[in-house]
Amino acid sequence: MALAQAIMTSLLDADLSGSELARDFEKSMGFFWQASHQQIYQELRKLAAKGWLNKREVNQSGKPNKIVYGLTLAGRESLAEWVYGPTRVQPTKDELLLKLYNLNEDNVEHIVGEITARREEVMKRLYLYEAVRRRHYDDPASLPVRHKGVYLALESGIHQGEQFLAWCDEALSLLASVEKRKA
Amino acid sequence: MALAQAIMTSLLDADLSGSELARDFEKSMGFFWQASHQQIYQELRKLAAKGWLNKREVNQSGKPNKIVYGLTLAGRESLAEWVYGPTRVQPTKDELLLKLYNLNEDNVEHIVGEITARREEVMKRLYLYEAVRRRHYDDPASLPVRHKGVYLALESGIHQGEQFLAWCDEALSLLASVEKRKA
DNA sequence: GCCGTTGTTGCAAAAAGTTGCATCACGGCA
DNA sequence: TGCCGTGATGCAACTTTTTGCAACAACGGC
Numbered sequence: 006m007a008l009a010q011a012i013m014t015s016l017l018d019a020d021l022s023g024s025e026l027a028r029d030f031e032k033s034m035g036f037f038w039q040a041s042h043q044q045i046y047q048e049l050r051k052l053a054a055k056g057w058l059n060k061r062e063v064n065q066s067g068k069p070n071k072i073v074y075g076l077t078l079a080g081r082e083s084l085a086e087w088v089y090g091p092t093r094v095q096p097t098k099d100e101l102l103l104k105l106y107n108l109n110e111d112n113v114e115h116i117v118g119e120i121t122a123r124r125e126e127v128m129k130r131l132y133l134y135e136a137v138r139r140r141h142y143d144d145p146a147s148l149p150v151r152h153k154g155v156y157l158a159l160e161s162g163i164h165q166g167e168q169f170l171a172w173c174d175e176a177l178s179l180l181a182s183v184e185k186r187k188a
Numbered sequence: 189m190a191l192a193q194a195i196m197t198s199l200l201d202a203d204l205s206g207s208e209l210a211r212d213f214e215k216s217m218g219f220f221w222q223a224s225h226q227q228i229y230q231e232l233r234k235l236a237a238k239g240w241l242n243k244r245e246v247n248q249s250g251k252p253n254k255i256v257y258g259l260t261l262a263g264r265e266s267l268a269e270w271v272y273g274p275t276r277v278q279p280t281k282d283e284l285l286l287k288l289y290n291l292n293e294d295n296v297e298h299i300v301g302e303i304t305a306r307r308e309e310v311m312k313r314l315y316l317y318e319a320v321r322r323r324h325y326d327d328p329a330s331l332p333v334r335h336k337g338v339y340l341a342l343e344s345g346i347h348q349g350e351q352f353l354a355w356c357d358e359a360l361s362l363l364a365s366v367e368k369r370k371a
Numbered sequence: 372g373c374c375g376t377t378g379t380t381g382c383a384a385a386a387a388g389t390t391g392c393a394t395c396a397c398g399g400c401a
Numbered sequence: 402t403g404c405c406g407t408g409a410t411g412c413a414a415c416t417t418t419t420t421g422c423a424a425c426a427a428c429g430g431c
Contacts, residue, residue, distance in 0.1 A: 006417080007283050014289045024379055037285045044418065046380060069379050069426040088287050088295050092302055095281040100190050102220045102344055104271050106197045108337025112271050116337075119275055150366055154291025154299075157359045161285055168351035176340045183333055189387075207409050227388065229410060252396040252409050 006093055008048050011038045013057065013076060013084045020075035022063070023049055036134070036162045049074055057083055113183050120180075124173040131166035134159060189276055191231050194221045196240065196259060196267045203258035205246070206232055219317070219345045232257055240266055296366045303363075307356040314349035317342060 015026055015034050026049070027042040029035070040048075049072075052058040057080030063073050076084070101123065104116055142148065142156045198209055198217050209232070210225040212218070223231075235241045240263030246256050259267070284306065287299055325331065325339045 006281055007286060008417085010283075011286055014286060017289070022379080023381095027379095037279070038281055039279060041419070042379090043381080043420085047382095050381095065378090065427095067427065068377085071379065084290060085295075088290050089298055092283045092287065092306075094283065095278075096220070096222060097280045098189055098221055098278040100193075100275045100277065102341040103190060103194055103197060104275065105337035105341045106334075107200070107267060107271050108334050110333055112268075113333070115272055123275075145362060146365065150293055150296070151289075151291050153362055153366060154288035157355075157362065158285040158288045160358060161355050164351045164355045165348070168347045172340075172344050172347045175343060179328060179336055179340065182329065183336060191387085205409080206411095210409095224389070225409090226390085226411080230412095233411095248397095248408090250397065251407085254409060 006095055007087075008038075008040055008044060009052055009057075010084060010087050011040070012045065012048055012052065013080055016058070016074060016076045016080075017084075020073050022071035022073045024071060026074075033137075037158060052080070056080075108183075110183070113180055117177060117180050117184065120173055120176055124170060124177075127166050127169050127173075131163065131170070134163045134166065138163065189278055190270075191221075191223055191227060192235055192240075193267060193270050194223070195228065195231055195235065196263055199241070199257060199259045199263075200267075203256045205254035205256045207254065209257075216320075220341060235263070239263075291366075293366070296363055300360065300363050300367065303356055303359055307353060307360075310349050310352050310356075314346065314353070317346045317349065321346065 011030075011034060012026060015021065015029050021029065023042065023046045026045050027040075030038065030040050030045065049058065049060075053060050053074065057077055058074045059077050060072050060074050062070050064070050101116075101119060104112075104119070108116060138156075138159060142152075142159065145153060145156050148156060194213075194217060195209060198204065198212050204212065206225065206229045209228050210223075213221065213223050213228065232241065232243075236243050236257065240260055241257045242260050243255050243257050245253050247253050284299075284302060287295075287302070291299060321339075321342060325335075325342065328336060328339050331339060
């Protein structure tokens with residue numbers, strides 16, 4: 006959808022290679038934007054062709070060479086303009102909610118298991134987010150402007166995580182009664 | 189991703205035509221699954237070909253005929269099995285969060301506007317969800333099993349909405365200080 | 372020197388989703 | 402009678418994303 010901008014945003018602070026970007030997309034940026042390495046490499050070449058990124062090859066000791074990309078002036082300008090354009094949201098599609106529509110006595114147990122597992126996952130991610138917040142964003146009001154934005158994106162992830170945990174608890178407690186009745 | 193199952197789930201209670209389904213996907217089911225009518229019509233034909241749906245033409249007065257689809261036994265069985273398979277989540281991709289990473293003195297105002305607009309939208313949807321909850325799910329504990337699942341899916345939407353409103357307030361209050369400093 | 376492992380980049384086919392338009396039936400109305 | 406609006410279904414081209422795999426460099430061990 007806006008993979009190009011997600012990549013360019015990642016390059017705001019530092020030049021990165023495809024593999025470094027791919028790793029980034031599993032951490033910070035990946036908190037709210039996901040992309041496979043195949044997607045990233047392809048997009049990088051497109052962006053370089055458009056003149057929004059420049060590339061240079063960097064020798065590495067012990068590893069194959071990497072191709073490091075950086076924003077050009079045109080790239081920065083296009084990104085800055087993009088902010089004023091229309092904003093799209095691609096709402097979550099969660100098969101778990103779909104499964105809930107198919108709840109019955111036979112599969113409650115399985116679905117409870119899935120919710121429990123998911124709760125665990127989300128909790129782990131939440132710990133990670135909160136560690137980052139404690140480490141870098143202790144006093145949001147005093148942050149430089151751009152970092153306030155980054156902080157708010159992180160906060161959004163934290164809010165969502167907490168909300169999800171609360172929902173899990175509600176769901177598990179409601180479904181516990183179903184399981185009992187079944188037994 | 190699992191459009192087939194989303195459609196079949198919609199057909200659990202009642203047989204529907206393509207256009208009726210498309211309307212559904214903007215309401216109840218659409219709260220957590222979106223699909224265009226083109227996607228739906230295509231998928232319906234695929235599912236009918238697989239033997240999971242049956243179709244019949246229904247004459248309508250004042251409108252062109254519609255083709256109504258219903259679950260076959262094979263369809264119901266495949267759906268019931270699907271519940272035990274792996275669950276995928278397609279996390280939200282929200283360009284607004286991406287834009288926040290690009291926050292600066294120049295665009296704060298615009299971004300504040302976007303957040304405000306989004307807050308409004310979400311609030312409207314939330315009213316809708318809550319109306320449904322009051323109307324149909326007043327006493328969750330006493331619902332039949334399957335409806336408990338549907339209720340929980342709705343609850344998930346409500347939680348998310350409330351969380352988002354809270355986040356907006358936090359964001360707007362933090363960004364207000366930036367705007368002031370700018371002025 | 373060969374072999375497996377890891378890291379980096381890449382290709383290609385398939386699936387999923389989007390966009391824009393086309394068709395056709397019906398009714399209302401000028 | 403001709404024309405327009407609406408509702409229902411559908412086609413085709415395109416873009417985006419996913420899946421699975423390939424090439425190749427370096428290093429470590431043997």
